[in-house]
Amino acid sequence: MTRNFLSASLRALALATSLTAVLAPSAWAFDESSTAAVNVDAQSLALRGHDVVAYFLDGAPRLGTAAFTARHEGVEYRFASAAHRDAFVAHPARYLPQFGGFCAMGVALGRKLDGDPTVWRVVDGKLYLNVTKEVQVKWLSDVPGHLKAAREQWPALQHRAPRDL
Incomplete structure (x- = not known):
């Protein structure tokens, strides 16, 4: 530098x-x-409640909802849809x-x-x-x-x- x-x-x-x-x-x-x-x-809520999958699938940040959550290594993640939650649960490392x-x-x-x-x-x-x-x-x-x-x-x-x- x-x-x-x-x-x-x-x-x-x-x-x-x-x-x-x-x-x-x-x-x-x-x-x-x-x-x-x-x-x-x-x-223990990550990303101030934003949906980690939305960055990849929607190309923009979106707030998740308490209706669609998943825990990973003790951390709660919220999602905008069941499909986003399921994608995360299937491959969390892809979205973290x-x-x-x-x-x-x-x-x-x-x-x-x-x-x-x-x-x-x-x-x-x-x-x-x-x-x-x-x-x-x-x-x-x-x-x-x-x-x-x-x-x-x-x-x-x-x-x-x-x-x-």
Whole structure:
């Protein structure tokens, strides 16, 4: 990474972190003390209730409903339809967000930030979230490089609390 790019990335990450700190307790239920590898709320609900299958089959985020749910490794996922739920149950790994649903750019920079389900991208058949649209712009500027960095960082981050990073 060039020095200017790293500096701009760190500024965007700092802004996202400050926004997350302000909004997280009330708006997103992001738990800064959780050591879970999956980004969930206090009720173990992933993606703020968004349907993980919809990104792939509908090409857009959709809120799921309590009428169509499935649990995977202790985490609750909601779906917009029975067909989406059944697709997930048949092949959960196909639909799960990468890095546990934490911000992909944050992980690349050694942080666990709340991934926003409305700021997403499917790359090579995998779902990635970002914390804000501004951070996503930085992430999209070098997806292969950021994914390489995130994959290298993730093993050391996945079971650490965000506030400890």
